[in-house]
Amino acid sequence: MLLQRLLSHDRGGQILLVLLLAVMVLVPVLNLAVPADSPFHLSTTTVTLLGKYLCYALLALALDLIWGYCGILSLGHAAFFGLGGYAMGMYLMRQIGDRGVYGNAELPDFMVFLNWQELPWYWLGFDQFWFAALMVVLVPGLLAGIFGYLAFRSRVTGVYLSIITQALTVALMLAFELNSMGFGGTNGLTDFKEILGAPITADSTRVALCVASALMLALAYLLCRAIVTSRYGRIVLALRDAESRTRFCGYKVEHFKLWLFVFSAVLAAIAGALYVPQVGIINPGEFKPLNSIELVVWVAVGGRATLYGAVAGAFSVNYAKTWLTSVYPEAWLFALGALFVLVTLFLPKGLVGVVATLRQARADGSLQRNWQRLASRFGVPTKGEQP
Numbered sequence: 001m002l003l004q005r006l007l008s009h010d011r012g013g014q015i016l017l018v019l020l021l022a023v024m025v026l027v028p029v030l031n032l033a034v035p036a037d038s039p040f041h042l043s044t045t046t047v048t049l050l051g052k053y054l055c056y057a058l059l060a061l062a063l064d065l066i067w068g069y070c071g072i073l074s075l076g077h078a079a080f081f082g083l084g085g086y087a088m089g090m091y092l093m094r095q096i097g098d099r100g101v102y103g104n105a106e107l108p109d110f111m112v113f114l115n116w117q118e119l120p121w122y123w124l125g126f127d128q129f130w131f132a133a134l135m136v137v138l139v140p141g142l143l144a145g146i147f148g149y150l151a152f153r154s155r156v157t158g159v160y161l162s163i164i165t166q167a168l169t170v171a172l173m174l175a176f177e178l179n180s181m182g183f184g185g186t187n188g189l190t191d192f193k194e195i196l197g198a199p200i201t202a203d204s205t206r207v208a209l210c211v212a213s214a215l216m217l218a219l220a221y222l223l224c225r226a227i228v229t230s231r232y233g234r235i236v237l238a239l240r241d242a243e244s245r246t247r248f249c250g251y252k253v254e255h256f257k258l259w260l261f262v263f264s265a266v267l268a269a270i271a272g273a274l275y276v277p278q279v280g281i282i283n284p285g286e287f288k289p290l291n292s293i294e295l296v297v298w299v300a301v302g303g304r305a306t307l308y309g310a311v312a313g314a315f316s317v318n319y320a321k322t323w324l325t326s327v328y329p330e331a332w333l334f335a336l337g338a339l340f341v342l343v344t345l346f347l348p349k350g351l352v353g354v355v356a357t358l359r360q361a362r363a364d365g366s367l368q369r370n371w372q373r374l375a376s377r378f379g380v381p382t383k384g385e386q387p
Helices: 002-007 010-033 044-067 076-096 109-113 129-153 158-176 203-228 231-241 243-248 251-278 289-303 308-327 329-346 350-364 366-377
Strands: none
Touching: 002 203, 002 308, 010 044, 010 203, 010 308, 044 076, 044 203, 044 289, 044 308, 044 366, 076 129, 076 158, 076 251, 076 289, 109 251, 109 350, 129 251, 158 243, 158 289, 203 231, 203 308, 203 350, 231 243, 231 251, 243 251, 289 350, 289 366, 308 350
């Protein structure tokens, strides 16, 4: 009953959940059960790429929740994504043990190389998965809470808030690049061996990580949908459209913003934690401001304030990036900028808005009338006419 209420009048969400269910069922079968020489076999490389896209979709969902529904344009969600990734990376590094290059069972290879004598205190506990999972949620959530409290209490909004959030990512990037921080410097953390006792490069592990990413995306979508359809969600929409009026009505606007910002940051961190074991590396490059800007493009292309539109945008833009960087690597940044400009000017509601407009035009007959008018102008015969 609850699921039915959440997904009522949400055709896009229903389609998304069906597709995610198909991923959770078909990926293990097509990769593990279907022979490699079969045309229906799904390669492990494709499974890894799909899992990566699912993590990006979860990250886009987190941004859409606060940008589309609360009006907070964060250019710093890459910071929370990276922190979640580093927390998982620290756990994976501790699992290497004495199988590293230097054979030190206690210290990661980069610490041995830099002549560290003992493990830093902030690495303690990361040999346990439950502790790492707790840090994935706690550290980014705490940072988002402190940052959000200071920003929202000071009533920093609009472009000023966006600039401050981007400054946060730059600060973290510069900090994590230092060898003295104890996180691998510019090389980051890599050469992972296993996760929860399973070889990280095994086909079954790759499939399990992809399925876990799909499951987490489905759960996150339902949670976000529950938020935006609740009374709390209606208040958030009100402060997005008229913050001063909402504050005048007696609502603690800062509290609503802060709670949603922290929740969104935690979702971004979980996406980062799922991302790292699938790509096999985490370094300060994940904090780059360009990553946060790309994230905004994903949401804008898919369609703000729809949730499922953000997922569609993440998949479509990243698929285009994968293809274009393999064919014309130097053209991707120009294509990304042109895409954002075109969407801003001509598709303000993104791909979801285009589909909705076409469906409405087809329903009221205007699509057929416009086609007939265009065809007659160029002398193209339409259905029922003789050429």
